[in-house]
Amino acid sequence: MRLGLSLLPLLLLAGCGRYADFTLPPPVGPDRPVTWTWQDHGAPVLPLGTVGAFDSVDTLNPSIVSVQGRLWNFYSGWDGRQWRTGLAHSDNGIEWIRSAKPILAPQANLGEGNYIAANGSTLHQNGQFFHWYQSGNPPQISLATSPDGLQWTKHGPVLPVGPRGAWDERGVADPYLIAADGKFYLYFLGQDRARRQRLGLAVSADGGHTFSKLRSNPVLELGNPGAFDELGLGEPALWTSHGRWWMLYTGRDRQERRKIGLASSSDGVHWQRTSERALIAGSAPWNAAVVCDPELLLQPDGSLRIWYGGGDAPQPAENLHGQIGTGLLLPR
Numbered sequence: 001m002r003l004g005l006s007l008l009p010l011l012l013l014a015g016c017g018r019y020a021d022f023t024l025p026p027p028v029g030p031d032r033p034v035t036w037t038w039q040d041h042g043a044p045v046l047p048l049g050t051v052g053a054f055d056s057v058d059t060l061n062p063s064i065v066s067v068q069g070r071l072w073n074f075y076s077g078w079d080g081r082q083w084r085t086g087l088a089h090s091d092n093g094i095e096w097i098r099s100a101k102p103i104l105a106p107q108a109n110l111g112e113g114n115y116i117a118a119n120g121s122t123l124h125q126n127g128q129f130f131h132w133y134q135s136g137n138p139p140q141i142s143l144a145t146s147p148d149g150l151q152w153t154k155h156g157p158v159l160p161v162g163p164r165g166a167w168d169e170r171g172v173a174d175p176y177l178i179a180a181d182g183k184f185y186l187y188f189l190g191q192d193r194a195r196r197q198r199l200g201l202a203v204s205a206d207g208g209h210t211f212s213k214l215r216s217n218p219v220l221e222l223g224n225p226g227a228f229d230e231l232g233l234g235e236p237a238l239w240t241s242h243g244r245w246w247m248l249y250t251g252r253d254r255q256e257r258r259k260i261g262l263a264s265s266s267d268g269v270h271w272q273r274t275s276e277r278a279l280i281a282g283s284a285p286w287n288a289a290v291v292c293d294p295e296l297l298l299q300p301d302g303s304l305r306i307w308y309g310g311g312d313a314p315q316p317a318e319n320l321h322g323q324i325g326t327g328l329l330l331p332r
Contacts, residue, residue: 011021020212022203024245024268025180031243034331038280044310044323046088048076054102055086056320060309061106061235062295063122064093065164066131071297072149073307074131076118077102078318083118085133087149091279093297093305093326097161103152104144105196108133110156115136119235123184130208132158132186139171141188144209159186159202167192167201167218167292174234175216179210184208185268187247188235190218197232198222199249200268201269223251228278237269239293242331246280246309248273248294251278256314258290282310286323291312296329304329 046062049055055077063074073088073096084102104120112135120133129146136142136305141159146152159175162168168190178185184204191197200217206209223229230250237248245265251256257316263271282288287310295307306327311320 004011017210019215021215022212022269024104024178024185024265027240027243027245029241029243029265031266034169034242036246036279037276037330037332038306038327039330040280040283040327041325042284043093043325044286045307045326046073046098046324048321048323049077049086049098051101052079054075054082054084055098056080058318059159059324060311060318060320060322061119062256062297062307062309062324063120063131064295065122065255066079066122066297067149069125070160072122072124072128072129073323073324074103074119074120074149079320080120080319081262081311082106082114083318084118085118085120085131087311093307094268103150104131104133110142110154111136112142117142119174121177121186123177123179125179130177131175132208134173134175139173141172141175141186152216154163158204158209159188159213162190164211165193166190167196167198169193170195173201175251176238178235178238184211186211187219187238189238196222197234197252199236220247220249221228223261223273227251227276228253228257228281229261231256232256235293235294239296239304240288241298241300247289248279248296250294251293252316254315258314259290260294260308261289280300280306280308280327284310285323286312287325288312290320292320298330 058078061076083105088098120331171191197216202211232252260280290311293309
């Protein structure tokens with residue numbers, strides 16, 4: 001789930017406007033060694049939609065929040081022509097009931113073009129849903145809000161592309177939000193003119209309507225030549241435990257095969273990979289080429305329930321035959 005945290009105050013801002021210097025709040029618990037191991041569920045838990053449905057070609061990008069014990073999954077659906085955001089519900093994270101129609105679609109009059117209103121991140125705060133999503137061309141991050149998760153008000157773009165020559169001048173996408181101390185911290189993908197995709201961070205103090213980008217972005221660079229993440233990074237998902245901040249992210253290689261890596265940080269700004277090898281990779285025919293889009297929910301025993309997108313075709317954006325799977329990330 002998109003974490004809503006109540007931690008000790010610590011926003012260190014040394015600027016204002018579009019760019020600022022800051023860190024995340026201190027991580028939870030004492031700093032102690034931990035190794036994370038992956039246990040996959042196996043079969044997809046949210047397969048492709050029926051023929052002709054909005055999610056019939058790809059069902060990907062889970063964004064999950066828990067509201068009064070029920071899980072809400074705001075996921076992305078592709079029908080071969082258009083990306084839209086759908087909704088499914090579950091009581092256990094394994095068995096899902098999906099709504100027949102999408103809840104969000106792109107609107108040209110809002111500058112969203114006609115291609116995408118998907119790849120979202122959701123928080124539930126004070127009885128209201130907040131959903132940040134990718135829209136437009138070049139892609140930018142927009143905000144929608146809803147009192148019930150069904151009827152939405154769009155507020156337009158909240159995180160634009162960077163200026164000419166910036167690391168994110170050609171697109172910002174893949175938002176992931178953390179709420180802490182009355183502020184929203186936004187991790188995102190940025191793309192430059194060389195089509196390099198790296199990860200950055202921004203902060204909002206006005207409820208997620210305007211953001212200041214970290215002055216020292218990006219926070220995580222490409223992997224070494226030949227690594228699973230040498231071509232691009234995206235789709236971050238974060239939590240805090242064992243005295244550290246942890247981040248799952250999608251890495252792309254030069255064959256457009258994707259796997260999920262793990263990095264850690266003491267302040268949310270300076271990150272180190274825990275290994276040069278991926279933590280989560282496909283282990284079945286349906287996810288053999290692509291494992292991406294991590295989403296997580298911290299469990300009472302300290303493990304994490306992870307949901308992810310998987311596909312059998314190594315394509316850069318869609319037509320992966322994408323379906324949503326799950327598994328557990330276990331500390332030891």
